[in-house]
Amino acid sequence: MNGAPLPPLAERMRPEVLDDYIGQTHLLGxxxxxxxxxxxxxxxxxxxxxxxxxxxxxxxxxxxxxxxxAFYSISAVQAGLKEVRQVMDIAKKLGKAVLxxxxxxxxxxxxxxxxxxxxxxxxxxxxxxxxxxxxxxxINALLSxxxxxxxRELDRECMMEIANRALLRDTHLRTRxxxxxETDALxxxxxxxxxxxxxxxxxxxxxxxxxxxxxxxxxxxxxxxxQLLVRHDKDGEGxxxxxxxxxxxxxxxxxxxxxxxxxxxxxxxxxxxxVARRMAILASxxxxxxxxxxxxxxxxxxxxxxxxxxxxxxxxxxQTAIYLATSPKSNAAYMAIESAYGMVEQYGELxxxxxxxxxxxxxxxxxxxxxxxxxxxxYENNFVRHEYMPDRVKDNTLYQPGNNERExxxxxxxxxxxxxxxxx
Numbered sequence: 288m289n290g291a292p293l294p295p296l297a298e299r300m301r302p303e304v305l306d307d308y309i310g311q312t313h314l315l316g317x318x319x320x321x322x323x324x325x326x327x328x329x330x331x332x333x334x335x336x337x338x339x340x341x342x343x344x345x346x347x348x349x350x351x352x353x354x355x356x357a358f359y360s361i362s363a364v365q366a367g368l369k370e371v372r373q374v375m376d377i378a379k380k381l382g383k384a385v386l387x388x389x390x391x392x393x394x395x396x397x398x399x400x401x402x403x404x405x406x407x408x409x410x411x412x413x414x415x416x417x418x419x420x421x422x423x424x425x426i427n428a429l430l431s432x433x434x435x436x437x438x439r440e441l442d443r444e445c446m447m448e449i450a451n452r453a454l455l456r457d458t459h460l461r462t463r464x465x466x467x468x469e470t471d472a473l474x475x476x477x478x479x480x481x482x483x484x485x486x487x488x489x490x491x492x493x494x495x496x497x498x499x500x501x502x503x504x505x506x507x508x509x510x511x512x513x514q515l516l517v518r519h520d521k522d523g524e525g526x527x528x529x530x531x532x533x534x535x536x537x538x539x540x541x542x543x544x545x546x547x548x549x550x551x552x553x554x555x556x557x558x559x560x561x562v563a564r565r566m567a568i569l570a571s572x573x574x575x576x577x578x579x580x581x582x583x584x585x586x587x588x589x590x591x592x593x594x595x596x597x598x599x600x601x602x603x604x605x606q607t608a609i610y611l612a613t614s615p616k617s618n619a620a621y622m623a624i625e626s627a628y629g630m631v632e633q634y635g636e637l638x639x640x641x642x643x644x645x646x647x648x649x650x651x652x653x654x655x656x657x658x659x660x661x662x663x664x665x666y667e668n669n670f671v672r673h674e675y676m677p678d679r680v681k682d683n684t685l686y687q688p689g690n691n692e693r694e695x696x697x698x699x700x701x702x703x704x705x706x707x708x709x710x711x
Contacts, residue, residue: 296489297482300453305349310342310445311438330354332406332413334421337438340480343416344389351385356412358385363393368401375405383410391415392424399426406432440479449481450488464500465492472505476512487512530565538573542612549608559600563589566607577617577691584610617689626685637677670704684709
């Protein structure tokens with residue numbers, strides 16, 4: 288077949304005018320900040336932050352068009368300083384131009400530094416696109432010179448509008464007589480990503496071999512797509528959001544949410560050992576002595592995961608996550624060590640009371656090391672009231688038992704022993 292190959296549907300359907308752009312009404316609506324920049328012809332450097340397939344590249348191109356500025360696009364994955372400097376030289380000659388850098392978070396510090404002068408002087412209007420949190424991935428100097436605009440995942444209404452427009456406007460699809468009989472699978476698999484939606488729609492349309500109308504059903508979409516490819520960036524903000532939601536679900540005693548986020552991470556390729564380590568931390572930080580067995584189970588979970596591996600390790604992780612989520616909670620141990628660290632920082636290295644000091648030599652004994660120490664096992668109930676803290680902080684309470692059955696027993700025992708000391 289002669290001629291250039293047909294571009295992908297997502298490229299064929301890329302809007303050429305702003306009125307055809309779908310979504311991001313919070314930025315482009317009548318009162319949106321980007322609408323104001325367009326109307327006033329005051330386009331400034333910015334970072335467009337949002338998930339894949341929501342229109343970052345298209346929006347940058349249309350902003351340049353509406354502002355009457357030349358548009359130059361490079362990818363941080365493929366380009367380097369040489370390409371950046373070439374565009375900056377052109378922009379300087381023109382007086383002003385838009386430089387769009389896709390995946391700007393992949394530029395290193397030196398590459399980002401090279402943009403500062405041109406952006407500061409104003410002859411380059413930088414528009415960077417990123418799927419990562421700019422505060423993590425973009426240097427502060429560049430971040431301070433750019434306004435960050437957050438692009439949202441496309442909702443169901445926007446996705447349906449994009450799909451229907453493709454069926455109506457794309458010549459290649461229109462000739463195939465394709466009808467959307469069912470859309471749940473199509474939208475679920477696309478996950479708010481317009482590029483993924485259009486690619487999937489094109490893939491499904493390839494099942495049409497002539498002879499009448501092709502009805503797109505959920506079964507057909509599922510058959511063609513094979514499986515849902517879970518979006519999970521192990522190095523980006525999504526990674527931290529998922530592990531945060533996982534931990535907070537267990538802390539909040541919700542086993543259902545905990546197992547859901549666990550599945551999200553594992554399906555996305557997260558290291559199961561990382562998940563197990565975080566559960567061991569939670570077992571001590573958020574459960575502690577309310578249920579000491581939690582740490583035992585979490586530690587053994589980590590060992591088992593290391594020895595067994597995936598996919599069977601997912602069962603062990605699930606069991607442990609459910610156990611931790613359904614355990615009584617206490618952060619008393621965590622708060623105690625945090626308070627102790629604060630005390631050390633405030634008072635420095637206070638001298639250890641003489642009665643508690645080790646006296647391995649005769650000279651040290653003569654100096655009073657160990658004098659007055661009362662050996663607890665020589666007394667009834669293996670306890671004798673003694674001062675163990677340095678004088679300057681002897682009345683401070685670091686451990687306050689949590690409000691749970693086990694630690695309330697501990698409080699009662701401490702109250703019996705110390706009779707008012709430490710607030711027990």
